[in-house]
Amino acid sequence: MRVKDKIVILTGAASGIGRATAVLFAKEGAKLVLSDINEDGGEETLQLVKKEGADAIFLKCDVTKGDDVKEMVEKTLEKYGKIDILINNAGVVRVGQIEDMSEEEYDLLLGVNLKGPYFCCHYVVPHMKKQKSGVIINLASVAGHIGQVNHALYCSTKHGVRGMTKALALDLAPYNIRVNSVSPGATDTPMLVSDVTKQAKDRGVAFEVVKKEFEEEGVMGRWATPEEIAYGILFLASDESSYMTGADLLLDGGWTAR
Numbered sequence: 001m002r003v004k005d006k007i008v009i010l011t012g013a014a015s016g017i018g019r020a021t022a023v024l025f026a027k028e029g030a031k032l033v034l035s036d037i038n039e040d041g042g043e044e045t046l047q048l049v050k051k052e053g054a055d056a057i058f059l060k061c062d063v064t065k066g067d068d069v070k071e072m073v074e075k076t077l078e079k080y081g082k083i084d085i086l087i088n089n090a091g092v093v094r095v096g097q098i099e100d101m102s103e104e105e106y107d108l109l110l111g112v113n114l115k116g117p118y119f120c121c122h123y124v125v126p127h128m129k130k131q132k133s134g135v136i137i138n139l140a141s142v143a144g145h146i147g148q149v150n151h152a153l154y155c156s157t158k159h160g161v162r163g164m165t166k167a168l169a170l171d172l173a174p175y176n177i178r179v180n181s182v183s184p185g186a187t188d189t190p191m192l193v194s195d196v197t198k199q200a201k202d203r204g205v206a207f208e209v210v211k212k213e214f215e216e217e218g219v220m221g222r223w224a225t226p227e228e229i230a231y232g233i234l235f236l237a238s239d240e241s242s243y244m245t246g247a248d249l250l251l252d253g254g255w256t257a258r
């Protein structure tokens with residue numbers, strides 16, 4: 001087991017990549033603090049990891065709210081006494097030309113995708129520093145490497161996540177804390193389905209047309225499964241990546257290799 005008895009905080013655990021990561025980490029022996037704003041989905045993930053025999057809890061937490069994150073960290077420490085691994089996975093996407101994107105959408109994207117990881121690191125890092133150990137994994141994206149049509153705000157946040165990852169790696173290396181990011185390409189989750197649905201509606205074309213375009217972005221001609229991304233996250237969380245910090249693991253099916 002690659003993360004046996006490790007205490008893991010995972011945000012955005014109710015769906016998609018977060019849920020697949022929760023189940024994989026449960027199989028690999030982790031003790032899990034699952035969090036999300038979506039309580040029903042979070043409870044469903046909790047049942048799935050319990051089926052795997054994991055010691056786990058679900059906490060409702062909006063990562064854009066500092067008080068929520070502070071409480072999540074305090075409750076984790078009350079129950080488990082330490083935090084070994086933080087996975088900043090919660091994220092949102094909004095699609096459109098910049099003139100059509102509202103200030104509310106800007107605040108939402110920046111809030112969840114960048115302020116969320118900031119709050120989680122802000123409250124978790126002091127404990128990891130005291131322990132003199134820890135691993136932080138941030139979910140970036142292929143959109144943190146290249147520009148994507150209709151995704152100016154989302155791309156801003158994911159490039160930002162990569163910047164935060166690199167800078168934090170420098171600050172935290174003296175404390176034996178590794179910080180890396182994972183950059184998925186098109187991955188079959190509710191987020192991608194909502195993205196494709198919106199683009200199809202805006203362009204007046206069928207869902208399948210936009211889906212095919214996304215499939216063809218990667219040279220493998222298909223979307224990733226959430227489990228394929230979870231394996232990358234597990235690698236970064238485990239000691240197998242012990243010499244890796246400030247780096248990004250690109251799992252984009254060849255999208256950026258062209």
Ligand SMILES: NC(=O)c1ccc[n+]([C@@H]2O[C@H](COP(=O)([O-])OP(=O)(O)OC[C@H]3O[C@@H](n4cnc5c(N)ncnc54)[C@H](O)[C@@H]3O)[C@@H](O)[C@H]2O)c1
Nearest residue numbers: 012014015016017037062063090091139141186187189191
């Ligand atoms: N699916 C893709 O193609 C893809 C590609 C690249 C990167 N990513 C990134 O992977 C991560 C997971 O995405 P996914 O595809 O599984 O999406 P998803 O929509 O299936 O899951 C995201 C989860 O985040 C939660 N969330 C949203 N706002 C929140 C908030 N304020 N506080 C706490 N939780 C919140 C949602 O409730 C949801 O459960 C995101 O950071 C996303 O940007 C996804």
